[in-house]
Amino acid sequence: MAAEAAEEARQLRSCEDCGLPEAAGLCPACASRRRVDGLVRDADAVYAAYRRRHNRRTKEAAEQAADAAGLRTAEALLGRLLDQLDAARRRASAA
Numbered sequence: 001m002a003a004e005a006a007e008e009a010r011q012l013r014s015c016e017d018c019g020l021p022e023a024a025g026l027c028p029a030c031a032s033r034r035r036v037d038g039l040v041r042d043a044d045a046v047y048a049a050y051r052r053r054h055n056r057r058t059k060e061a062a063e064q065a066a067d068a069a070g071l072r073t074a075e076a077l078l079g080r081l082l083d084q085l086d087a088a089r090r091r092a093s094a095a
């Protein structure tokens with residue numbers, strides 16, 4: 001009997017969201033809207049996670065490109081310095 005009374009009381013509760021009476025706490029329309037809201041939140045979370053990973057990978061690729069460019073610049077500079085050193089040695093040995 002207590003269970004029946006509790007169930008009856010539950011059925012009589014109005015909708016938490018729109019106040020529709022005797023909706024067992026949540027009417028079908030609001031239950032459906034909550035499911036859609038939940039799906040939208042899930043989709044937002046998935047999209048945000050995708051954006052974070054994409055941004056991290058883009059940043060890593062940019063850093064690698066900058067590292068490679070910096071390395072090429074350093075190699076070119078070293079090459080010029082070695083050429084100048086060779087030239088200076090040749091001048092020194094010719095003198």
Ligand SMILES: [Zn+2]
Pocket residue numbers: 015016017018019020023026027028029030031
């Ligand atoms: Zn409702």
